[in-house]
Amino acid sequence: MEPNFDRWDFAVLITILLISAMIGIYYRYTGGKQKTIKEYLLADQSMTTFPVAVSLMASFMSSITLLGVSSESYQFGTMFCIINIAYIISTPIAAYLFLPVFYRMRTLSVYEYLERRFGHSTRLAASLAYSVQMILYMGIVLYAPALALEAVTGVSKTTAILVIGLLCTFYSTIGGLKAVLITDVFQSLLMFAAIFAVIVVSAIKAGGLAPIWQEAEKRDRFYFTDFSLDPTERHTWWSLIIGGMVTYLSLYGINQVQVQRLLSVRNLESAQSALWWNLPILSTLSFSTLFSGLAIFHYYRNCDPLLEGRIQSRDQLMPLFAVDTMGQYPGLCGLFVSGIFSASLSTVSSAVSSLSTVTLEDYIKPLYKRITNNPLHEARSTLPSKIMAAIYGLVCIGMAFTAGSMGGVLQASLTIFGIIGGPLLALFTLGLCTTRSNQRGVLIGLLIGLIFSFIIGFGGPKPLPTMLDFKADGCVAAINSTLVAEAFTQTDNIALNITTQLLATDEAKVDYFWIYRLSYLWLSVIGFLITLVAGYGLSLLLEALKLADNKQIYLDNQLIDGDLFIPPLARRLGGSQIEEMTKL
Template sequence: MEPSFDGWDFAVLIIILIISTMIGIYYRYTGGKQKTIKEYLLADQSMTTFPVAVSLMASFMSSITLLGVSSESYQFGTMFCIINFSYIISTPIAAYLFLPVFYRMRTMSVYEYLERRFGHSTRLAASIAYSIQMILYMGIVLYAPALALEAVTGVSKITAILVIGLICTFYSTIGGLKAVLITDVFQSLLMFAAIYSVIVVSAINAGGLGPIWKVAGERDRFNFTDFSLDPTVRHTWWSLIIGGMVTYLSLYGVNQVQVQRLLSVRNLESAQSALWWNLPILSLLSFSTLFSGLAIFHYYRNCDPLLQGRIQSRDQLMPLFAVDTMGQYPGLCGLFVSGIFSASLSTVSSAVSSLSTVTLEDYIKPLYKRITNTPLHETKSTLPSKIMACIYGLVCIGMAFTAGSMGGVLQASLTIFGILGGPLLAVFTLGLCTTRANQRGVLVGLLLGLIFSFIIGFGGPKPPTPTLDFNVDGCVSANNNTLVAEALTQANNTSFNMVTQQPASEEPEIEYYWLYRLSYLWLSVIGFLITTTAGYGFSSLLEALKWADNKQIYLDNQQIDVDLFIPPLARRLRNNHTEEMTKL
């Protein structure tokens, strides 16, 4: 790919980055000027529903999502859109079962719940796992778009990483959560602009949306009806809905990033409304990004860029499309690149804010109290939070540079993000939905869940993922270049057949272990089930053997603390206690 970035494009990109920076500066010098920890980490609980709803979507819809979901429909078809049904099913669970508990507690760190329910060891184990997860993910979120867009802008990925990382660190550090939320809204608009610029330009080239739909249908990109019960099938209704539910609840039900945003609104009803408004925004981005992949497929329907040798990964399809089609429209390529960068900015800023909160609440405050025997005063908490936000931003930049030499670890790091979600969701579920679970049992369950998840996630060898057909018939005739023909011949001889994507040579078929053939969507489900089953089972066993107590869930007067449980269970416990008191 040759860079296709002119002065107008650079001007658009620079203006948009300046706007993100100015938002942070504005909120640093307005309102309470971020002097209290409540204003800095919870936006003084003054946010309205809409910006929080948009931020909920933007927090985990990174550039990896925009680039990856478009290549998903390009390579595998539209089956992935079924995951939106899991969002519909999971939203009321998060809004009406999980969220009321955290909102009653009004805690800065979601992991404080685990200490009140089980004990300090559980809180520490969960928060450490979360911190590792987010640090790794932040580096990838910065590195992936810098790598993919280096060819588009002509700017080295080192420069891109530094610019995005430093700007994000700056406005996250000085402006607090309120600056992060408002910039998320601005950056979300740019994310949609990037996606729709791809769709509109493709429609112009194709002569309308009709030809895009027609080619997608003719080339089997429309597939919505795989109801297979085989767990080794990559995408089915069952894997997308069940796996999607576990993933959604681990992100929107018990994740520090999202709970911190939901606690920034005025009341519980507004927080629940924000979750519901997040649903259509999230689904709109999902469907739009999937369709953009079909639009890109129409453009390259007769000459796949990967087989042609123009790109190294199909995650680079969207930037390549921008290079090939948007140069004739002044500033449009800059707007597209700004949208991709904005997706990274919103995710990294969210992670920086949440990690500084976890560090303050789970590490610094307990350590300060242990050393001085006095709690850290609120007025003295803001500065450590800002320092930690700055440090995590710099760590993020460092991880992005390290990612360049990791090779396959990039894929491994993304797998970690999914693997940890299931077991951590199970720990919260055991606390919220059962009274029998205790600290020792839950820790055993968490350990077993993580071990099995990591074995399945990183074990191998794993079979290659079969893709749909691609065509290269138009490459040689369109370019009249013998080098293209030689590249295609080499690709055919060394790796895959250009049309069927099956191995060209008849080598002995490899036998893959059944667990390693499982769809990636089942990994979080397996981690959740193992942690839940083992945690509850060991808790019951330890309680029977009198090796564990459950005193964490009781108040000083021995009345059970119903605020630690989901509303239906809390009501039942409260009614049981009332009946017992009546009998007395």
């Protein structure tokens, strides 16, 4: 494709990126100037509900959502919207069962809970798994806007990754959580502006919203009724709701990024309100982005840009649409791309902050205390945290260069969360909801769950997903069928796409191992169930064999803190009867 991104667009993009960076600089030199860990990592616990609610959405639903979800409805239809039901079901679980436990502890690292509940080894194992998860995810987040920039400007992915990554690292390191939360609000407005700009422009060109709906129905994009029990089908009600619940709870219930945000407000009620306000914001973005994919499909209904050879991946569809339809308005296309970039800035800064927090609390402080026999002083904790933030930012840049081999950005991100998020959710569930789980049992269960998840998630070969129909007969080059054939022959990307389509239609003839045919949405569920069953079963077995570490039940001949359990169980235990402790 030929990019149509002029100097006005570049001026808008650079200006908006500088605004994000300046917010970080502002909070570096105002207030407490990020001198204390509480201010740097918890925003001095002074934030209000609204910015935290917006930030909860922006932390994970950023460029992945804008590019991936629109591409999802363009290629596979609207079935993915059913996942919003999982969000509705899971929000009260996260708000009223998980969050009160972490809020009472008021700890910087969510994994300190695991040390209090099971022991130090469990804390280290979980924080290590979390670090791997977030580093992999950050690679996808950096890769997605770089892909968009390449599509609309001609700037290489390498240059874009370096520019975005270094800017993220800079303002993440100096601004602290308060800067991140405030920029999230600004950047979220740009995200919604980008999505609604796509819908409005498409509706104007289509003559209203009705033609978009009609074309979607005609070409089988408008689809919500797959109730199949077949676990190998990519999206069904059951995979989206059950898999979506596990993924949501692993993100909003026990993930360091989100819990750290929820702890930045003044009280538990405000934190719970932030979770509830996050729900409509998240769903609005989800539905509008899905519809934007249908709007883009209507515009390219007779000439798919990938078949035409204008793009290398359908994750580039939205920015290409912006260039094709908004390029005649100076700066408008730049504003659109800024929405994608700003969202990634927010997400990367959030993850970098949480990774530095985990490293400081779970590794540096315990090591320092072991070496010196003294705790690391609060005044000396901020500098190591900032250094780690910078290091993690550079690591994420390195991971972005491998993200292109992971497939579509939406499926790749959900796969990463499922592989590690499911087992981690099971680990916390064993601690929060059972009393007989012990450290040795849950550690072995976590290891088994992670091994199975990685084998299923990254093993193969896997069948290619079956896409809906695309047309190229409306392309300009299609005036002469001979020219079309020659163009396809001369373009490597088109040849690869034709091969992909042929393989997809011949799918039934290939005998894939059944475990690799499972929908990616079941990865989190399988990891969760394997870890939960193995961890609890092994805990009971080790206890029966007198091999369990009983400090998980007793601490100085007293019951462990009842506040380490979900509120219904904590009220039932009452912290008084050992017999009650051993009933579960």
